[in-house]
Amino acid sequence: MRFHGADLNEGAYHVLLNALIEEGCFDAVNMVLGQIRMRGHESQVTHALVMKNLCKQNRLKEAEEYLRRLVNDGEEVSGHVLGVLVDAICKKDMNMFLHAGELIQEFGEAGVFSMQQAYGVWIKNLAQEGKVDGAMEFFRTKKIQEGYIPELFRYNFLLNRLLKQNRLQEVCDLLMDMKESGIVPDKVTMNAALCFFCKAGMMDVVLELYKMKSDIGLTPNSLIYNYIINTLCGDGSTDEAYGVLKNSITHGYFPGKKTFSVLADALCREGKLDKVKDLILFALDRKVMPAVSMYEKFIRALCRAERVEDGYLIHGELSRMNRHASEMTYSHLIKGFNKVSRGDIAARLLIEMQEKGHKPPRKLFKAVICCLCEMDNPEKHFVQLLEMQLSRYGPSKTIINFFMEGAGHGKRPDLAREVYEMMGRIGVAPNLDSDLVMLQCYLRNDRIADAINFFDDISKRRALGRKVYSVMVVGLCKAGKPDFAWTIMRQERKDGLLPSLQCYEELVKAYCSEKRYDDAIKVINDMEKVGRKITSFIGNVFLLHSLQSKDLYAAWARLRNVSDETPTSAMLGQLIAAFSGQIRVDSQVEDLEEVIQRCFPLDLYTYNMMLKKLSIDQIDGARQLFYRLCERGYEPNRWTYDILVHGLFKHGRIAEARLWIEEMLRQGHFPTERTKMII
Known part of the structure; x- marks a missing residue:
């Protein structure tokens, strides 16, 4: 260019000089620098580049002398020159940190140029070397004394250093300081701060910052929204979480499925079901499909809140989207409709449940059929469900027995008998379980004559075993017919069978309930003759009635001379006497325990009886x-x-x-x- 008579302007010379310094062409730097000075282009930019050149060559002593010379000569100097020197000194040697600080103090007090850039460089280096306390103290001092306000990137740098050290309160203070100074933190730093506040459980700070988001220029990303919502739910602040989610949707963010489910689950637990409904509508409006598990939790919550119709509507939406409900959700819906006496819908769901591959448990079948039996025109509803079941899944002895059992519990043994008789017509022979269920249907509904006739009918078709005898004896006792039960049990003994413990227990309980203590004691005698030991149940019944009345002891006293007492029955007699108040219990608690233990095993009920006796x-x-x-x-x-x-x-x-x-x-x-x- 020079040969053609052209030359560089001031700006071009400085660009060239900077490039040469960057590349380390220091000889060329001196030549170009001479040209700049010769042409009168020397300025603040030149001074800064000379300082950069000296520092890049680690000629720090010369650099400092150069700066002092400029100041002494009255040259116009930028604070950037001092910043370059301080940065170089700090990076060269940790031992020179103190000297860098002295330069900052010296030139700051001199006031010959703006210290804005130099202060920022000093704060950065202090923080980088782990001297965050020193950096924060310097910042606060200069702000108070000189009104110093760092540049945005210096604020962000300090915020990040404080976050790394988990100094969240100071982060909060610094953010408030930025707000007062009209400086907006960058998006990355602000979101990082919110994450830390959420993790630390400082939700009051998070919500305050969130409310001020327009003032401080906060634009949370989806991660931050998820963090805030999850943390608020964890703290039980579901209303605030709901508000944040609605706001996030307004700003175009929709939380992840997990966060959505967490909030919906929390709202369900607190019974805020209308808000859950709104959430689902928000999701569907934006063509977002929440997790099926969330839908199911909502349905169950609606059922628990006796809003089963709403739950059924949600279930319908789920089905239209070809999503299948779980067995538990079907159970909740069915139980919900049973509770509001809508057995017809419960029956429909029972069939649908099986179509989706679920196997309804016996208890659920029984509950639905009981509900049908309590509706208007129960025969019609019962037969409709039975026909649907048989037409879709064929005859099954187990399922048919469920229908019979349900009818029995629903106080319709006549319907149970119709099903029993139908079995033969459809080629399904009743099994032992069918006989037992039918027998229980009669007994449970006080159809004693029918039960006895059916019992006789069973005896003609099959050899009677302990199961049939036990059902008959226990059922008669619960129906308040202990004499019939005693007759049946004696027949069982004649047939060479040993009655079950439950038979003896229910007989004793039934006789004692009618205060027929003589008969109860006869049952005990018979029990001991066949080698049965006194159970906790029987022992507890005797202790209870001994506490309530002296009549049991009187009966025992009358009969003990004519019965063959065993050591166990003798011990039981002493307990009856003690609990009836016939003899004083002066022994220790441990001794009373031991006496009872020798008679029958103790359980919590026994301890409660002992407690009742001692509390007198x-x-x-x-x-x-x-x-x-x-x-x-x-x-x-x-x-x-x-x-x-x-x-x-x-x-x-x-x-x-x-x-x-x-x-x-x-x-x-x-x-x-x-x-x-x-x-």
Whole structure:
């Protein structure tokens, strides 16, 4: 260019000079620098490039002298020159950090040029070397003394360093400082800060920043929305989470399926079902398909809230999208419709459930059929369900037995009998289970004559086993017909069969309920003759009735001379006497336990009976027994607490009783009406 008579202008010379410095062409740098000075182009830019050149060559002493010379000569100098020098000194040697700080202080006090850039460089280097406290202190001091406000990237740098050290309160303070100074943090830094606040559980700060997002230029991304919503749900702040989600949708963000499900699940748990419905509509409007599991949780929540019709509508939407509900969801819907006496819809769902590959349990079948039996025109609904079941899935003895059992529980043994007789017509021979179910249907509905006739009919078709006898005896006892039961059981003995323990237990219970204690004792005698031991159930029944009346002891006293007492029955007699108040119990709790243990195995009910006995006249012993049963591994139930509380009130130990009531309530139990009357 020079040969052609052209020359560079001032800007071009400085661009060339900077390029040569960057490439390390230091000889050429000096030549170009001479040309700049010769042509009178020297300026603040030149000074800065000279400083850069000296620092790049690690000629820091010369660089410092150059700066001082410029200042002394009254040259116009940019603060950038000092910033370049300070940066170079800090990077060269940690030992020179102190000197860099001295230069900052010296020139800052001199006030010969703007220190904005130099202060920023010093703060950056302090923070980079792990001196974050020093950087923050320097920043605060200069702000107060000189009104110093760092550039945005310096703020962001400080924020990131504070976040790395988890100094979240200082991050919050710095963000507020930026807001006051009218400086908006960049998106990346702000989102990172929100993430840290969420993880630390500082949701009050997060929400405050979120509310100020327009003031501070915050534009959260989808990750931040997810973080905020998840954290708020974890804190139980579902309303705030719901508001954030609606706002995120307005701004074009839709949370991930997991976050959506977390919020919907939390709202379901709190019963805020209308908001869940709104969420689903938001999703569908934007053609977003929430997870099937979320739909199902919503349906179950609606059923629990007795909004089963709404749940059914959601179920219909799910089916239209070719998404299949789980077995649990079907169960909730069916139980919900049973509860509102809509057995017809429950029956429809029962069939649909099987079409989707699920196998309804016996209990569900029974519940639906019971509901149908309670509707208007039950025969019609019952037959319709039975016909649909048989036409779709064919005859099954198990399912047919379910129908019979359901009809029995629904107080329609006549329908059960029709199904039983139908079995032969469709080529399905009734099995033993069918006979037992039919027998139970009659007994459960007090159709005693029909039960006896059917029992005789069974005996003509098959050899009677213990199962049939047990069903008959137990059923008669529960129907309040212990004499019939005793006759059947004696027939069982004649047939060479040993009656089940349940037969003996129910007979004893039935006779005691009618206060026919002589007959109950005869059952005990028969039980011992066949080698059966006294069970906890029978022992507890005798203890209960001994506490309620002296009649059981009187019957025992009448019969013991004419019966062959065994050591066990003799021990039982002593217990009856003790619990009836015929003999005083002065022994220790451990001794009473041992006596009962020799007679029959103890359970929690036994301990409650012991507690009731001791609470009458040995309240301290009752309290000791409470602790002992806990040590034995038993978990006190409502009756355990209530017996002790009642006894304490009866003995006038009011303050102590109230403490036990507090403990009772903490365990989720409530006093009985009997105890409430004396509180």
